[in-house]
Amino acid sequence: MARNNKEKNKPVIGMDFGNCYSFLSYISDFDGKTRLGGNVHDLLPGGLNEGIPSVFFYSKVAGTLCGETAVRGRAKPVQNRINRLKRHLGETMTLDGREISYDEAITEVIQHCVRSANKKLQSGWQMTTNEIALSYPATYTSAQRQRLIELAEKASLADGTQVHVSGTIAEPAAAGLDYLSRFGSDKETTVLVYDLGGGTFDLALVALYPKGRTNGDGDYYYDILAVDGLEDVGGGEFDEIMYQLIEQKLQVPLNPSHKAALRAEAEKIKKDLTFDAYADAEVLYNNEYLTVRVTREEFETASRELLMRTIEATKKMFERHSNQKPETIILTGGASQMPMVKRALEEAFPEYKGDEMKHKEDKIQISNPSRAIADGAARYGTAEAMNDIAEKAEAVSVVQTRVGYDLGIRFYHSVDDESGYISTYIPAGTPIPYQAAYQNSTTLHEDQRYSGFTVYEANKAHPDSEQVAEDYTEIMKVSLDHGREVPKGTRNESRLCIDKLGVLTIEAREADHPEKPIKSTVELKNLSKS
Structure with a gap:
């Protein structure tokens, strides 16, 4: 459905939904084509300079509390204050005898954050918006990103308007692009983002194109060359x-x-x-x-062993990508400000250490560590030209994202084959949105009513299609209903489609009846990061 002009000119809130704290921002009057310049506006409530606590609380006495209210006096017992919600997609918890899904808690906290941001927009600029550009961890699979988008769009404004995710961006890409925009640089460069956040440690090697590169129907501003991290360190x-x-x-x-x-x-x-x-x-x-x-x-001294795990992971990233050496190491995430972090990186990578006596530039930078992701999302996270710069700019770029790793479906060589192989439907690097070509398969049994398709995402570049357990992660299980029992060898055609936000769908039909799509039931898999 097309949006009218009034909807297109809504501002877009950049949102960093963190494991411990969330940040939201709005950028006005930036250049619609280059996305540089403009004024950055913090949308945090007064007194919450360190962010809105990403905390959910429930008790029979106090009910449900979110954000800053979930860490104040009413929120007792204190052990019912729950954070690091993104680690537990799809899981449940029990608070005060009530079973609550983490997914519900995520929606409640996002809703609290977006409503708080709208209060700031209303008081400062006499406007509100339901549009958000949502950042996500670089290590998230397509299924995890899809669930996060779904949960965000279940939230609503105070007047009941549903939140709409107008774009997404990987957290390290947002941080890297924010760093370049703050220095006004339009030079293409490669950076290593060291993101030590509240819940996880993420590493990403990111190629940044501040002027944008045109491809098809949009401009793209970054390529994530490699990602790594430690899900149990933050x-x-x-x-x-x-x-x-x-x-x-x-x-x-x-x-x-x-x-x-x-x-x-x-x-x-x-x-x-x-x-x-x-x-x-x-x-x-x-x-x-x-x-x-x-x-x-x-x-x-007590935490050195933990810190060194992040340094060793960084060393391995350099070793694996020795031909793509970053020009700068950017530190982001609140915990990256600990002095020992930069000191340890300088010891491990002395070539990045500055030296005033030798006029050697410091190439390990802490820039806007807590707000970089939200600001980068506000500037670059929109997948559509849907902000208040549209009327002011001669040209407004559409930010395009590309698929990080191969996406495909698991098939089997025979009925007795237990391991199977992955047929790639959408290769890494593919610009999105994208519709893959149909691929053929056949039913394996007589009188088969349902066909099961399991969707996998590679967890590395250049995966071995025969090494399913090692090189891929199951992200989606799809059951296709033929509507009747069909004979063995019935030919099916299936394809994967991915929209501008990275949300996957599967389309299937019988090859002999292409006019009749098969009904599908989808279950996202491996959502939890605990």
């Missing part, structure tokens, strides 16, 4: 080390309420040590405050 794991340090120093038994309060204090002390050599942690215990001192040196 700022939260460093918080846990700090928690253990403080707990050891306290030397008192802690109940669940004490432990929850201590975890919040541990996060605060970790941040304080970014700027100070020591910090004093205070914990209310039996109506009196207990105070313990933690030094930066103690914390860095």
